[in-house]
Structures are given as C-alpha cells and as structure tokens.
Amino acid sequence: EDKVVQSPLSLVVHEGDTVTLNCSYEVTNFRSLLWYKQEKKAPTFLFMLTSSGIEKKSGRLSSILDKKELFSILNITATQTGDSAVYLCAVGRNYGGSQGNLIFGKGTKLSVKP
Amino acid sequence: NAGVTQTPKFQVLKTGQSMTLQCAQDMNHNSMYWYRQDPGMGLRLIYYSASEGTTDKGEVPNGYNVSRLNKREFSLRLESAAPSQTSVYFCASKMVSGTDTQYFGPGTRLTVL
Numbered sequence: 001e002d003k004v005v006q007s008p009l010s011l012v013v014h015e016g017d018t019v020t021l022n023c024s025y026e027v028t029n030f031r032s033l034l035w036y037k038q039e040k041k042a043p044t045f046l047f048m049l050t051s052s053g054i055e056k057k058s059g060r061l062s063s064i065l066d067k068k069e070l071f072s073i074l075n076i077t078a079t080q081t082g083d084s085a086v087y088l089c090a091v092g093r094n095y096g097g098s099q100g101n102l103i104f105g106k107g108t109k110l111s112v113k114p
Numbered sequence: 115n116a117g118v119t120q121t122p123k124f125q126v127l128k129t130g131q132s133m134t135l136q137c138a139q140d141m142n143h144n145s146m147y148w149y150r151q152d153p154g155m156g157l158r159l160i161y162y163s164a165s166e167g168t169t170d171k172g173e174v175p176n177g178y179n180v181s182r183l184n185k186r187e188f189s190l191r192l193e194s195a196a197p198s199q200t201s202v203y204f205c206a207s208k209m210v211s212g213t214d215t216q217y218f219g220p221g222t223r224l225t226v227l
Contacts, residue, residue: 031214032214034214034215041220041221042118042204042218042219042220042221043157043204043218044218045215045216045217048213048214048215088156088157090157092214101147101159101162101172102157102159102214102216104156104157104158105156106154106155106156107156
C-alpha cells in the first residue's frame with residue numbers, strides 16, 4: 001500500500017530558529033513530491049520536486065528530494081510567527097486512472113513562538 | 115480570477131439528511147477532486163474527475179456521490195448523512211498534464227448531528 005509519512009507530527013520553536021521537516025514515502029510509480037502550507041483554511045502550494053538533488057528555494061523556505069532514499073526535507077530558516085501552520089507533504093503517482101492523484105501525509109504542525 | 119470556490123462554508127445536518135457541496139473553478143483546469151480532512155488523518159481523496167464527463171472513486175468514496183456538471187463545476191452529494199461524515203471538505207483542481215500541482219478551495223466545515 002502506498003504511503004507518505006511525515007515527521008515530526010508537531011514541533012514548537014522560537015522565532016529565528018531553523019527547522020527541518022521530513023517526508024518519507026513508499027509509493028509505486030513515483031512521479032513528484034509536493035509541499036503545501038495550511039493555515040486556517042485551504043492548503044497553499046509551496047514546491048513541487050521531481051528530480052533528486054536539486055534544491056528548490058523560495059525566500060526562507062527550501063526543499064530537496066532524494067529519490068534513492070525516498071525522502072524529502074523542507075527547511076525554514078529564521079522562522080517567524082507567520083510560519084506557524086501545518087505543512088503537508090504529498091506524492092504524485094504515474095499510472096492508469098490515478099494519474100495525477102496525490103497521496104498526502106498527515107502533516108507536521110509547526111508552532112513558532114515569539 | 116477567484117480560483118477554486120466552494121459553497122457553503124459551514125453546514126450542520128441531522129443524521130439522515132441529504133445535501134450537496136458545490137465547487138467551481140475558473141482556471142480552465144481539466145481535473146477536479148474532492149477530499150475530506152479529519153484531525154490527525156491528513157487529506158483523503160473521496161472522488162475525482164480527471165476530465166469533463168468522467169468520475170472515479172478515490173480512497174474513501176462510501177456514502178458519497180459526485181457530478182461533474184461541466185468543466186467548471188464538480189459537486190459532492192451526501193444522500194443520507196452520518197456522524198462519521200463530520201469533517202472539513204476541500205475541493206481542488208489542476209491542469210491535466212505537465213504538473214501534479216493541485217489548487218484548493220477554502221473548504222466546507224460539515225457537522226452531522
């Protein structure tokens with residue numbers, strides 16, 4: 001059975017800290033790995049990764065994928081209270097009628113204290 | 115450009131009642147999805163529509179039906195609501211090829227008493 005596992009499930013840090021969120025997966029016909037940020041409402045897209053070893057970066061956030069070891073990390077440097085959210089990892093598969101469907105992990109709840 | 119919109123935002127039902135959740139997107143996307151999100155469970159796929167005219171079951175389809183009314187609209191129906199269907203429901207959409215990125219609506223919080 002395909003699965004996506006995120007760790008830790010929750011994390012409390014102070015402003016200015018650097019955090020690393022983990023996502024491992026066991027998925028047949030892997031195609032992509034995506035990170036989303038979810039505050040009170042809808043998940044908003046952060047990154048999509050398809051190639052190993054190539055870092056994607058947006059401001060203080062960055063992510064990298066390791067397709068050999070089947071995991072990805074999301075780094076946030078110099079955290080701010082506005083980074084408090086649930087971060088979701090999802091994997092896209094590439095077969096048959098499920099093409100384009102995502103499997104989501106349970107998320108990591110990040111709390112940044114002032 | 116509103117993106118993905120959902121109605122209603124909140125709903126309370128009694129066990130056995132029926133209702134339809136509406137979803138529309140104005141991004142000319144081909145594929146649309148319905149998810150439910152429960153505490154500690156992440157997002158789970160209920161039904162999806164890869165393109166206009168097609169629908170398929172996802173991971174947790176029991177108790178739900180869907181209609182892809184046209185390219186823009188994808189509705190989710192609960193025929194006889196049960197307390198186990200208390201959840202937050204999200205609709206999402208994406209282009210059919212070139213990316214797996216899905217864009218989400220604001221969600222509907224449903225409580226079944």
